[in-house]
Every structure is written in structure tokens, then in C-alpha cells.
Amino acid sequence: MVMTPTQIEYFLMAARCLNFTEAANRLFITQPALSRQIAAIEKELGFDLFIRDGKTLKLTPAGEVLLEELPAYLMHYNKIIEKAKAKSHGYSGILHIGMLEGSILSEPFTHVFHDFTRLYPNIQIALESLSYTGLIKGINDEILDIIVTLNFDLNERGNLKTIHIGKSETYIVLKKDL
Structure with a gap:
């Protein structure tokens, strides 16, 4: 098969x-x-x-x-291919970052990624957009190195270190006549 x-x-x-x-x-x-x-x-x-x-x-x-099951398998497969490709080009590594589906990279993040790649040119950044469950599974299975997400229950997980990086504004949008 x-x-x-x-x-x-x-x-x-x-x-x-x-x-x-x-x-x-x-x-x-x-x-x-x-x-x-x-x-x-x-x-x-x-x-x-x-x-x-x-x-x-x-x-x-x-x-x-x-x-x-297949999303984790595909992510793992892609990580293996990326590692092989990086080795073939002499890169020293790939930083796998998972982001919550639907979230958009804000300007501070784009600057951080730009500065990081300038300081560490031999390390590539690979971004993955996943559900919250996929992010937790990805970091626990060591497919992702870092995740950027809402807090939810992360503080209750002893094997993870969380760093607060800012506040996210949340809005409710509805029709004017409601």
C-alpha cells in the first residue's frame, strides 16, 4: 500500500x-x-x-x-524530507514553528523571524498552521520545536515552558440590526 x-x-x-x-x-x-x-x-x-x-x-x-492520524504522519514525513534537504545543502537545521489555524503573523513576528534568519543564516524556519490539538500533538511528538497559540491549558502541562509574548484583541462581529 x-x-x-x-x-x-x-x-x-x-x-x-x-x-x-x-x-x-x-x-x-x-x-x-x-x-x-x-x-x-x-x-x-x-x-x-x-x-x-x-x-x-x-x-x-x-x-x-x-x-x-494522517496529518501527524504527513508532518513527520515532511520534516524528514526537510532534514534531508537541509543536510544536502549544508544547512545546520530547521526550526519548526506551529501556529494556530487562522492566526495571522503580526508585524512583530515577521521582524523576529527576519532578525533570526539574519543572525542564524544556517537555520531555516518552517511554519505550520494547525488546530490547537495538532499543535499540542506536534510539540509533544517533537515534530514541532515551538508553537505560537492561545494559552488554553498550557500552564497545566509540566513538560512545556510557556512565555507570554503579548495580548490578542478579541472582537465580536455581528449585524447592526441585532
């Missing part, structure tokens, strides 16, 4: 969107191409990943397992 990293990305996007057309658009491929890839994956694996019921799409229990 062989699933390429590209096929894994295709499956993950389709599983997150639960809509092949939307997933294909996000992947910048056609919907028929995505459908063919998903069918090829299912044939290779020997089981269905999706329940197709008219226009609705749901994950099978096997698909749910893959959706849960």
Missing part, C-alpha cells in the same frame, strides 16, 4: 471540506482529477474512505481514522 504525500494532502482536504468541488478548488485542481485520485486511493487501500449519498459526502469510520 502506497499513498503519496500529494494523495494524502488530497484526501485530507476532501475529508475536511466534505465536498469534492470545494476541496478541488482549494487544491487548485479539477474536481474530476480529485475524484479520480480519491478513487485510486480507495482502490489501493481496499476500502472506502467516503460515503457518497447523492450530493452529501461523509467519512467512513476508516476515513475518520485516516483524517485523525
